Amino acid sequence: MDEKSIGIILSMRQWNRLAQEELNNDDSYVLQYAKAGDELNFDVLFINIEGLLVNERKGNAIMIKDEEIVLLGFVDIPSIIYNPTNYHRKKNNRTIFKLAQQTGVTLINEKNNIKNKHFLELIATHPKLKDINLIAENQIPTSFSFYVLGQKDCHHQWTTPIIYAKNNDQVLTFKEAYLLLTGDYQMQEETQEYLYEVSHRILEIIHYYYPRIYEIGLQFVGMETGEIRIHSTCPILTIVKDISYSNKKVAGRILRWPIDLAKEIRELKNDDKTLQTYSGETEATVHVSSGELHDNNITPFIRKSSQLFENVWVKFKVFQDHEMKMKLSNRITESWREQPEFVKFGVNEQPCHFVNYEDAIPLRHNSFQNPIELFVSDTLVESMHLPVDLVYQIQFSERKAIIGPTIGLLLGEKNHVYHLDYMEKFNDRFGEFHRYGGVTIAFSARSVDWEKRIAYGMIYDPVKKHWRYDSTPIPSTIYRRNFHQKKDNIRQLVDITNNNLFNSYHFKKSDLYLLKNTPEIKHHLPATFLLNNMEELIDFLIENKKIILKPVSLSRGRGIFILELNDETEGFSLYDYRNMTKVQHRLKDKEGLQVLLKEFGIFKQEYIFQTYIPLLKVNNRALDVRVVMQKYNKGKWQCTGIECRVAREDEDLTNIARGGEAMTLETVIKKTSQGLSYSLVYRNIVNLCQRFCLIMDQRNEHFSEFGIDIALDEVGFPWILEANIYPSFKGFKKLDYDKYLKIRNQPMFYAVQIQGFQILDEDAFGNTLHFQERAYL
Numbered sequence: 113m114d115e116k117s118i119g120i121i122l123s124m125r126q127w128n129r130l131a132q133e134e135l136n137n138d139d140s141y142v143l144q145y146a147k148a149g150d151e152l153n154f155d156v157l158f159i160n161i162e163g164l165l166v167n168e169r170k171g172n173a174i175m176i177k178d179e180e181i182v183l184l185g186f187v188d189i190p191s192i193i194y195n196p197t198n199y200h201r202k203k204n205n206r207t208i209f210k211l212a213q214q215t216g217v218t219l220i221n222e223k224n225n226i227k228n229k230h231f232l233e234l235i236a237t238h239p240k241l242k243d244i245n246l247i248a249e250n251q252i253p254t255s256f257s258f259y260v261l262g263q264k265d266c267h268h269q270w271t272t273p274i275i276y277a278k279n280n281d282q283v284l285t286f287k288e289a290y291l292l293l294t295g296d297y298q299m300q301e302e303t304q305e306y307l308y309e310v311s312h313r314i315l316e317i318i319h320y321y322y323p324r325i326y327e328i329g330l331q332f333v334g335m336e337t338g339e340i341r342i343h344s345t346c347p348i349l350t351i352v353k354d355i356s357y358s359n360k361k362v363a364g365r366i367l368r369w370p371i372d373l374a375k376e377i378r379e380l381k382n383d384d385k386t387l388q389t390y391s392g393e394t395e396a397t398v399h400v401s402s403g404e405l406h407d408n409n410i411t412p413f414i415r416k417s418s419q420l421f422e423n424v425w426v427k428f429k430v431f432q433d434h435e436m437k438m439k440l441s442n443r444i445t446e447s448w449r450e451q452p453e454f455v456k457f458g459v460n461e462q463p464c465h466f467v468n469y470e471d472a473i474p475l476r477h478n479s480f481q482n483p484i485e486l487f488v489s490d491t492l493v494e495s496m497h498l499p500v501d502l503v504y505q506i507q508f509s510e511r512k513a514i515i516g517p518t519i520g521l522l523l524g525e526k527n528h529v530y531h532l533d534y535m536e537k538f539n540d541r542f543g544e545f546h547r548y549g550g551v552t553i554a555f556s557a558r559s560v561d562w563e564k565r566i567a568y569g570m571i572y573d574p575v576k577k578h579w580r581y582d583s584t585p586i587p588s589t590i591y592r593r594n595f596h597q598k599k600d601n602i603r604q605l606v607d608i609t610n611n612n613l614f615n616s617y618h619f620k621k622s623d624l625y626l627l628k629n630t631p632e633i634k635h636h637l638p639a640t641f642l643l644n645n646m647e648e649l650i651d652f653l654i655e656n657k658k659i660i661l662k663p664v665s666l667s668r669g670r671g672i673f674i675l676e677l678n679d680e681t682e683g684f685s686l687y688d689y690r691n692m693t694k695v696q697h698r699l700k701d702k703e704g705l706q707v708l709l710k711e712f713g714i715f716k717q718e719y720i721f722q723t724y725i726p727l728l729k730v731n732n733r734a735l736d737v738r739v740v741m742q743k744y745n746k747g748k749w750q751c752t753g754i755e756c757r758v759a760r761e762d763e764d765l766t767n768i769a770r771g772g773e774a775m776t777l778e779t780v781i782k783k784t785s786q787g788l789s790y791s792l793v794y795r796n797i798v799n800l801c802q803r804f805c806l807i808m809d810q811r812n813e814h815f816s817e818f819g820i821d822i823a824l825d826e827v828g829f830p831w832i833l834e835a836n837i838y839p840s841f842k843g844f845k846k847l848d849y850d851k852y853l854k855i856r857n858q859p860m861f862y863a864v865q866i867q868g869f870q871i872l873d874e875d876a877f878g879n880t881l882h883f884q885e886r887a888y889l
C-alpha cells in the first residue's frame with residue numbers, strides 16, 4: 113500500500129464525522145482529496161490525529177473507495193503524510209512535530225500558520241524583506257484583505273496559484289477589490305505584480321526557516337491611502353473555504369496539489385533508490401559529450417590499490433549532464449591507483465562517475481588562493497546541494513571523493529530569530545578561513561529535512577565576508593552554539609555525524625555538583641548542595657557563616673545571591689545580585705528569609721548553594737580566574753587563554769558585565785601582598801583544568817570547549833567554581849584582542865581536524881599544507 117499511498121491527517125472531530133458519513137459543507141474538501149487520489153491511482157488514508165502512534169508508525173485510518181467509507185483500523189502509516197490542519201492544542205502540535213522528526217517520513221506541512229509575532233519579526237529584521245512595509249501602531253487598515261497562496265514542489269520551488277481579496281466576508285477578485293479600494297485602473301496590474309513579487313520573496317525566506325511548510329497563505333491588508341501592506345500568514349483551509357464558494361475549479365486544483373506532490377516525491381524517492389543501487393564501472397570507458405574539456409584525452413581509472421588518501425584545494429565549475437559526474441585533472445589523478453566510486457559531501461554520499469582529463473596545471477602552489485578547477489555536473493550540484501562558489505579541499509579515501517570541510521553552527525529551535533544581521537557577530541570566527549576553506553552553515557534543527565539530511569540556513573561567504581541563505585547536507589562536524597534544542601534532535605544529529613557534534617551536552621552547575629566525590633578534583637570543589645528545603649540551607653549557613661546561591665541554568669553572574677549570618681544581631685543578610693546593583697535585605701529570622709526567597713521564586717527554579725570562598729584580593733578587590741580550555745584534536749586539550757577578573761572595590765562578584773576589570777594572571781599575582789609564585793599558581797590552575805577536561809572525556813559526550821572559573825583563595829589554592837560550555841570572552845577581547853581572535857578560531861580548526869582535512873600553516877604562504885598536533889594559535 114505504501115508505494116502508492118498518502119496519509120492525510122484530520123482532527124478527531126472531522127475524522128469522526130467522516131467515519132459516520134456526517135460531513136458538513138466545511139468538510140466537503142475531504143472528498144476532493146479522495147477524488148484526486150482515485151484519478152492518480154493513489155490510495156488516500158485519512159488518519160485521526162488523536163489515534164496517531166508516531167513511535168509505532170501506526171494510525172487509525174479511513175479510506176473512501178468507490179464512494180464507500182472503509183474503516184481500516186490501526187494500520188502502518190504511509191511514508192508521505194499531508195497535514196492540512198492548523199491545530200491549536202499543544203498535544204496535537206507535539207504529535208505533528210514528532211512525526212516530522214521521523215526518519216523515512218516526509219511530512220507535508222509541519223505547520224500551517226506562523227505566529228504573527230514571529231512572522232512580523234522575520235519581515236522586520238530580514239535584510240531581503242526590510243523594504244516591505246508593516247502596519248504601524250497608529251495605522252488602522254481598511255476592511256479589504258488580499259490573499260496570496262504559496263505552494264512548493266518537491267524541488268522546493270514556490271508557485272502562487274491564486275490571489276484574491278475579501279471585503280469583510282465577501283470574496284472578490286483582486287481587480288474588483290483594488291478598484292473598490294483605490295478607484296485606480298492604471299495601477300491595478302502593477303500592484304498585483306508587486307504582490308506576487310513580494311510574496312515570492314517572503315515564501316523563499318519562509319522555506320529556509322520552516323522547510324517543512326509546503327503551502328501557506330499570505331494575508332495583506334489595504335490601507336486608507338490605497339497602499340497594500342503585509343499583515344500575517346493564514347492556513348490553507350482558510351483559503352480553500354473562501355475559494356470553494358466562489359471558484360470551485362480553482363479550489364479543485366488547490367486540493368489536488370498535495371496528491372500531485374506526493375506522487376512527485378514518490379517518483380523522486382524511487383529515482384534515489386535506483387541511484388543508490390548503482391555501484392559504478394571500475395574499468396569501463398566513461399562517455400562524455402563531445403567538445404567538453406578536450407574529451408579526446410579523457411581516460412578511465414584502471415589501476416587498483418587498497419588505500420588512497422590525498423588532499424587538494426579545489427573550486428568547482430558546472431557543466432550540463434544528466435548523470436552524477438566529476439571531471440578531474442590528470443595532475444590530481446596521476447599518483448592514484450584506485451578509482452573512486454562515490455562522492456561525499458557533509459553526511460551524504462552518492463554514486464558518481466569520475467573521469468580525468470589532461471592539463472598542465474601545477475599542484476606545487478595549490479592553496480585556498482590557488483585552487484585547482486574541477487568540473488561537476490549540474491545533476492551532482494543539485495542532488496548534493498553543493499554551493500559551487502566556494503573553495504574546498506577534496507580528499508580521496510576508501511573509494512570516495514570527500515568534499516569539505518563541512519562545518520555546522522547549530523542554532524536554537526526559535527529559528528525565526530536568526531537572520532543575516534544576527535549572524536554578523538560570528539564573523540570574527542572566520543579570520544583564518546583561508547587556512548581550511550570548505551563551507552560553514554548556521555542552521556536550526558527545525559530547518560532540517562531529516563529524510564534527505566539537508567540543512568537549510570545561512571552559509572558564510574569568505575570573499576564577501578557576509579552570510580547568505582543557502583542549503584547543504586547536514587555537515588560532517590557540528591559546533592553547538594545554543595542549548596535550547598529538543599534532546600531527540602541532538603541525539604539524531606549525534607548519530608548522523610558519528611558523534612561529531614561537539615558540545616553535545618549542556619554541562620550545568622548541578623553536573624559539577626555530581627563530581628564532588630571524583631578523586632582527581634574533589635579537593636578543589638567547594639561544598640555544594642542542591643537547594644531542596646530551608647532546613648538544609650539554614651544548617652549549612654550556620655556551619656559556614658557565609659554561602660552563595662546560584663541558579664543551575666544561568667551563567668555570567670546572573671541570578672546570584674549571597675547569604676550570611678549577621679555578626680552583631682540575630683538574623684540574616686541576603687545580598688541580591690540579580691540586577692546591576694547589589695541590594696541588601698536584612699531579615700530577623702528564617703521564616704522571613706523563607707518568605708523572601710519564595711517571593712524571588714528561588715524554590716521554583718533549580719538552585720545550588722555552596723561554600724563562599726574568601727577570594728584572593730588585589731587592593732581590596734576580589735578576583736577570580738577564567739581559564740579557556742579547548743580541544744585541538746580528539747582527546748587532546750590545551751589551555752588557550754587565562755584572564756583574571758577583578759571586581760570593583762568591596763564587590764563580591766567579579767563579572768566583567770558587573771563592572772569588573774580584566775587583568776593578566778601574572779599582573780594580578782605580582783600585585784598581591786601574599787608573595788605567591790606566578791609560575792606555581794599558573795601550573796596548579798592549568799593542571800587542575802586539564803584533569804577536569806579529561807574527566808569530562810570519560811562521559812559518553814563530545815566536549816570541545818570549556819570556560820572554567822577558578823577561585824584562588826587567600827593562599828592561592830585553586831577551587832573550581834563553574835565550568836561553562838558556552839563561555840564568554842569579553843575580558844580577552846579587552847585585554848588581548850589577538851588572543852581573543854585565536855580563541856574564537858580554535859573550534860573551527862578543531863572541526864576541520866576531526867574531519868581529517870588539513871590546515872594551511874600560517875608560515876606556509878599558500879605553498880604547503882600542514883597538519884599539526886597542536887592548537888592553531
